[in-house]
Each structure stands twice: as structure tokens, then as C-alpha cells.
Amino acid sequence: MRTVAVVGTGLIGTSAALALSARGIAVHLEDADHDAARTAAALGAGTVEPAEGPVDLAVIAVPPALVGPVLADCQQRGLARCYTDVASVKSGPRADIAALGLDTTHYIGSHPMAGREISGPLAGRADLFEGRPWVLTPTPDTDTDTLNAALELVALCGAVPVVMDAAAHDRAVALVSHTPQLVSSLVAARLEHAEETAVRLSGQGVRDVTRIAASDPRMWIDILSANAGVVADILEDVAADLGETVAALRSLQAADEAKRREGAQGITEVMRRGNAGQARIPGKHGAPPTRYATVAVLIGDQPGELARLFGDAGRAGVNIEDIAIEHSTGQQAGLVQLSVAPSAATGLTAALRERGWSVRD
Ligand SMILES: NC(=O)C1=CN([C@@H]2O[C@H](COP(=O)(O)OP(=O)(O)OC[C@H]3O[C@@H](n4cnc5c(N)ncnc54)[C@H](O)[C@@H]3O)[C@@H](O)[C@H]2O)C=CC1
Ligand SMILES: O=C(O)C(=O)Cc1ccc(O)cc1
Numbered sequence: 001m002r003t004v005a006v007v008g009t010g011l012i013g014t015s016a017a018l019a020l021s022a023r024g025i026a027v028h029l030e031d032a033d034h035d036a037a038r039t040a041a042a043l044g045a046g047t048v049e050p051a052e053g054p055v056d057l058a059v060i061a062v063p064p065a066l067v068g069p070v071l072a073d074c075q076q077r078g079l080a081r082c083y084t085d086v087a088s089v090k091s092g093p094r095a096d097i098a099a100l101g102l103d104t105t106h107y108i109g110s111h112p113m114a115g116r117e118i119s120g121p122l123a124g125r126a127d128l129f130e131g132r133p134w135v136l137t138p139t140p141d142t143d144t145d146t147l148n149a150a151l152e153l154v155a156l157c158g159a160v161p162v163v164m165d166a167a168a169h170d171r172a173v174a175l176v177s178h179t180p181q182l183v184s185s186l187v188a189a190r191l192e193h194a195e196e197t198a199v200r201l202s203g204q205g206v207r208d209v210t211r212i213a214a215s216d217p218r219m220w221i222d223i224l225s226a227n228a229g230v231v232a233d234i235l236e237d238v239a240a241d242l243g244e245t246v247a248a249l250r251s252l253q254a255a256d257e258a259k260r261r262e263g264a265q266g267i268t269e270v271m272r273r274g275n276a277g278q279a280r281i282p283g284k285h286g287a288p289p290t291r292y293a294t295v296a297v298l299i300g301d302q303p304g305e306l307a308r309l310f311g312d313a314g315r316a317g318v319n320i321e322d323i324a325i326e327h328s329t330g331q332q333a334g335l336v337q338l339s340v341a342p343s344a345a346t347g348l349t350a351a352l353r354e355r356g357w358s359v360r361d
Helices: 011-022 034-042 064-077 091-099 144-156 166-189 204-214 217-225 228-252 257-279 305-315 342-354
Strands: 003-007 026-030 055-060 080-085 107-112 133-137 160-163 293-300 322-327 333-340
Touching (some): 003 011, 003 064, 011 026, 055 064, 064 091, 080 144, 091 166, 107 144, 228 257, 293 305, 293 342, 333 342
Parallel strands (some): 003 026, 055 080
Antiparallel strands (some): 107 133
């Protein structure tokens, strides 16, 4: 693959274009908002000049409801030999494409399972898809060259291809993406009118649970409109669990000891089920979940501290698998939690202490 057109240069389009450009692909950028395309080009994602002839692949990165009309326009212009889209839902766009009577042989639905809570080209990152699943939804109509072009796109973006049926995809993302989005919003919504003194105490737990509550409602209304029934079914199950959890909490306050025991069992059971579900979430690169050891290091809030810490970990020969940073309110310091292989934790702790770092026990 040598030439790609990216139509829609928001977060996802720009991220894909940055990854492709970095691999030497000639990327032509288009957006209904010319400023968005020009911004993406200025970031090094490609050129706003149109291609001279049909490109090898066009990536349509617009809101789900616009995939059909935009594909119709692109095919009519003969923009590309093959087409894909990246919408977060797959059945709706497919139905629109069928209703518009478009060529489905040279089109394949796709969805990178990576995103951010912010939109637009400036949020684009070349490594956004690195190691993340990227779903492809071919049908019996899809020709081999189109499937191969999409597979090449996924590989060039460093993602892991997963082939699925569109309806199964939509059920899966209802569970792992759409419901978590709404639950995150619901938890964060409790903070809207909370006392400032309470919100100031926020630690890492509430930050983790509410990170995606910062997402743009305009994008999500498009996604949820196309998957509303499935998400509502899952939220109904969550509501039933919530009802039982509330009842268990009320029992915990009862005078009767047997009732209190029943309440404790109810809460233990919901937390046990949570532990079991959380343990099933795959680790990096889709590998089975790995238990990492955490080495917690106190760092000063000044330029270069993180780089110095990573440098010292590297010199100790330790691969950092993940990091989390906890900022303490009103203090010029943060706690960096380095996730490393369990066998490396003791050596890393010793090496960092030797270099003067304050490592928590
Ligand atoms: N944001 C996320 O976390 C993820 C989003 N997606 C999907 O990717 C697609 C794009 O989402 P984002 O990049 O987040 O949105 P975005 O809002 O950052 O970008 C969408 C872009 O499409 C452009 N656009 C709208 N109508 C157009 C048209 N007719 N022709 C050309 N350009 C047009 C807009 O001007 C905008 O620049 C959506 O279908 C979304 O469901 C997929 C994975 C993750
Ligand atoms: O921020 C995250 O962790 C996400 O998982 C975001 C996300 C949002 C929408 C998608 O279609 C895919 C991924």
C-alpha cells in the first residue's frame, strides 16, 4: 500500500494518518471542516492536496451516521480502490450503506478499539492504536484485496486485527465501551453539585472511574443512538445489581446481626464478581492479563523528573510495563507507580534507592 486518503481528520483520522505517514505512506487529508484537515497536515499527518488518481485505500473517519453518505460521495468521486470506516458501531453504517445501494465489494467495516476522551486533530497521536485490537467486519461480499488493504492498515498502525460479525461487534462494544462510558458519566455526575471540600479530596480511584466522563456528548449521542437497545439491556442488569447492592448496604445498618451478615455477604458477592470480571480484562497487546508488581516512587513536580526516573529504571535493566501518576493536592510532588514484572520489583527498588529515589515500601 502506498497511498491512503483519510476523510475526516478528527482524533481517529489524524491518529491513523500520523501512523501511516510515519511509515512512509503518502496520506491525503480531507475534512468538511478545512481547518481540521489543515491542522492535521501541519502536525505531519499528510497533505491537503488531493491525490492525482484513486488511492489504494480511503479511511472514512467521520461520525457513524455520516459513514453511508460520505462513502457514497467518495465512491461517486472514485477516490479509492478500497474503502473502510472506523465508526464505533458497525450494524447501523452497514444498513445505511445497503439502503444507499453502494458498492459493498470494495468496502469493509472496521473499528479501532482505542480512543481518547478528547476530539479533534490536535488530540491525534501516532501511537494511539499501538497494541490495541482493531475489529474488521468483512461480509461474504468483501473482496480479498479490500480485506488485505484493511489488514495492512491495521498492521501499519501497530494494532492487532480481530475479525468479527457486525452484530456481535455491537453487542461486545456495548459491554466493554458503551456501558462503561455511561456508568463513568453517572458516577462523575454525582460530583457536579458536590461540596468543593469533598471534590478536593479526589484520589486516583475516582479519577480512574471518571476519566472517560470527560468525553464529548455529541460524539457519544451518535454512537449510543446506533446501539441504544443493547446498551439499555446491559444497564438494566446493572440497575438490578445496584438495587441489590443498595439493599445489602441497608442490611449492613440493621440492628439484627443475622441481617447484617446477610448484607455483608451481598457486598462481598458483588465485589467478588467485580474481581472476577476485572481479572478477565486482557493486558497489553491483547495478551492474557498479567499481574505486575508495583514500585511506587515519590517524585518532585519539576521538569525532567520522570525522564530521570525512567532513565534510572532503564539503566537497572527493567522494562516498565505501565505507569500511573498520583498527584497529591496542594503538594509539589507526585507518586509514580511503575508496573514491572514481579521478578524485577526487588532489584528495581534497590537500584532506585541507591540512586537517591524515595521508594515506598
Ligand atoms: N473518539 C474515540 O475515542 C473513537 C472514535 N471512533 C469513531 O471514529 C469516528 C471519528 O471519531 P473522532 O475522530 O473521535 O471524531 P472527531 O469529532 O474528532 O472527528 C470527526 C471529524 O469528521 C469530520 N466530518 C464530519 N462530517 C464530515 C464529512 N461529511 N466529510 C468529511 N469530514 C467530516 C469533522 O469535521 C471532524 O473533524 C467516529 O465514527 C467514532 O465513532 C472510533 C474509535 C474511538
Ligand atoms: O478511552 C478509552 O479507554 C476508550 O476505550 C475510548 C474509546 C471510545 C470509543 C471507541 O469506539 C473506542 C474506544
